[in-house]
Amino acid sequence: MGLKEYLNDIVEAVVTTAKGMRITARYGLDPKEETTLQYPEERWELPERYRGFLHNDINTCISCNMCVKTCPMDCISLEAVRGADKKMVLASYDINIGRCMYCGLCVEVCPPKSLKHSLGYEMASVNREQLILRFVQEDASEVKARVARQVAEAAAKAESPAAGKPAPPAKGETKE
Amino acid sequence: MTARPEALPTQEMTINMGPQHPSTHGVLRVILTTDGEVVTRAVPDVGYLHLGLEKIAERLNYSQFMPFTDRLDYLAGMNCNCAWAWAVEKLAKIEAPERAEYLRVIVSELNRISSHLISFGSFTADMGAFTPFLYGIREREKVNDLFEMLCGQRLTYNYARIGGVSGDAPPGFLEKTREFLDYFEPKIDEYNNLISYNKIFVQRLANVAVISAEEAVAYGLTGPNLRGSGVAFDLRKDEPYSVYPKFDFNVCVGSGERGQLGDCFDRYMVRINEMRESVKILRQAVDQIPEGPVMAKVPRVFKPPVGEVYFRAENPRGENGYYLVSDGSANPYRAKIRAGSFVTMNIFEKVTRGLLIADIVAVIGSFDIILPEIDR
Ligand code: SF4
Ligand code: SF4
Secondary structure: OOHHHHHHHHHHHHHHHHHHHHHHHHHHHOHHHOOOOOOOOOOOOOOOOOOOOEEEOOOOOOOOOHHHHHOOOOOEEEEEEEOOOOOEEEEEEEEEOOOOOOOOHHHHHOOOOOEEEOOOOOOOOOOHHHHEEEOOOOOHHHHHHHHHHHHHHHHHHHHOOOOOOOOOOOHHHHOO | OOOOOOOOOOOOEEEEEOOOEHHHOEOOEEEEEEEOOEEEEEEEEOOOOOOOHHHHHHHOOOOOOHHHHHHHOOOOHHHHHHHHHHHHHHHHOOOOOHHHHHHHHHHHHHHHHHHHHHHHHHHHHHOOOOHHHHHHHHHHHHHHHHHHHHHOOOOOOOOEEOOEEOOOOOOOHHHHHHHHHHHHHHHHHHHHHHHHOOHHHHHHHOOOOOOOHHHHHHOOOOOHHHHOOOOOOOHHHHOOOOOHHHOOOOOOOOOOOOOOOOOHHHHHHHHHHHHHHHHHHHHHHHHHOOOOOOEOOOOOOOOOOOEEEEEEEEEOOEEEEEEEEEOOOOOOOEEEEEOHHHHHHHHHHHHHOOOEHHHHHHHHHHHOOOHHHHHO
8 A cells, every 4th residue: 555545545534534523513512403302201102002011901801712812922811700690700810911022912802892002111020920910809719709609699599489580690799 | 564483383262252242233152263363264153042933933823923023033023024924925815905015015114224224323333433323223213103103012013914914004104204204315315424434434344255246146145235245136126025016216236336346335335225215115105005904804713725835025134034834724834934144144154264353243244134033
C-alpha cells in the first residue's frame, strides 16, 4: 500500500465517521427524537387484541374441555361434575401460566367465549405454585360433595310422589 | 515481517469461542485452533439450543404446531408461521382466501424488515459500532407495534392458521403500515450514512470470507448468504408462492462493490437493499389488498389426506422448508424442517480458515445465523 493510499484511507475514515456522528448527534440533541418510554412510570397503550394473561369467566364456562384438548402445552386442567340440572358444574379450573405461551389457541376454540386474554402482563411470584391460576375458589372436593348432595336430594324428590316439581336448578348455588 | 527464530517453537492452541459468547448470537460453540492470532481451523459445534421441534410436531396436530414455528426463528416468527401454513395447505390442497394471502405477504415482508434490522444492528454492534443497533431496534419496535395491533403479540405471533389467518386487519392497520413505510424508507439511507459506508466498517468486512458463486451453490446456501455471492436466486421469484407473482420487486445480489464478490460486505449490503425491496412489495400489497374473508372452511378435526409434500419459502435467513409426511391422521407422521442457518454452518469451517480471530465474529455476523434454526 502506497503512502498516498494510506493517507487517503485515514482521511476517508475520519470523514465517514464524522458523517455518522452527525446523525448520532442530531438524534442525541433533538428532544423531539426521544424514543425511550420511561416504564413503569409511562406505559404504552395496549391494543384490543393484546394476548395477556388468561381469564376464565367460570359463570359462563360450560366445562366442554375444548380448551384443554387444544392447548399444545397442557396448561389447562379442569374437573367438572354433572349437577342436579344435568349441567356440568366446574369443580376446578386451573391454568398453569408458567407453561403457557400465550398462543391464544384455547381462546379461539372456546364456544361461549368465556375464556379470554386479559390485558395483564406483569406478575412476579416466588414459587411455581403461585403460577397456577385457580379460577374456582372453592376446594374441588367440597364442590363435588355439594353437587353430589344436590343430585341425591333431587333424585330423592323425584322418586317420592309427594314432591311436585324437582328442586330448582342448582346452577345459582354453584356461583361464587 | 521477520521470520520466526527457529529457537522459539510455537504450538497451536485450541480455544472455545462460545457457547456463551455475545457475538455468536446465541449458544453457538466454535472450536478454534489458532496459530497465534490466525485461525487454522474453526469447527462449529451446534446443538446447545436443541428444541426438538420436529419431534414435537409429530406429537401435536397441524394447527397446534403453529405457535412452535414462532420459536424456529424468533426474529422472523411471521415468516415461519406462514411457511408452515402454506406447507400444510399444500399437503391438504386447501386454498386460503386472497385477502389472507395478502395479509400473509404483508406480515412476512414486515417481519423480513424487522429481522434484517436486527441483523444489521447486531452485526454492526459485533463490529464495534453500538449505536446502529439502537436505531435498528427503534424501527423494529414500530413493526412490533403493528404486529401487536394485528395479532396481540410482539414476538411470538402465532398469526397464520391452516386456511387463512387468525384475524383480519383491524381498522387503521393498513394506514399505519403505510405510515411506517413512509417513515422507514428514508431511514435506510440514514443507516448507510451512519455505518454502511464507514471506512473502518468497510475495511473490516471487505474481502473477508469470500464465497464464490459455485461454492455457495455447492454448499446449499440460501437467502441473502447465497445472493451475496451474486447468485440471483429468490424463492419468491424463482418458485413463486402465494401472491408474490403479483408484485414487482428486484432480487438483490452482491456486486463486490467494496471488495471481492461474495465477501462479508456483500452479504451485509444484500440485507440492507432487501429492506428497500420489501418496502416496495409492502406498498403494492397494501394498495392492492382485496376485501373478503380471511379464513377458508377447514374442518375442526383437520386430517389431511395420506401423502407427502415439501414446501419452501423465502425467509430472512434463507430457505425455510417443511417436508411433511401424512398418514391421514390428525398429527404429521413426520415433519422435517429445513432451516437456512443450519445449512449455512456447513461452509463455516471452509471460509474461516486462515482468518484472524476477530474476523470470525465478522463471518458469524455476516451469515446472520439464529440458533434455534440451527439446532431446531
Ligand atoms: S394460550 Fe396457548 S399455551 Fe396458554 S393455555 Fe391457551 S392454548 Fe395453552
Ligand atoms: S373451552 Fe371455554 S367453555 Fe369450554 S371448558 Fe374451556 S373455558 Fe370452559
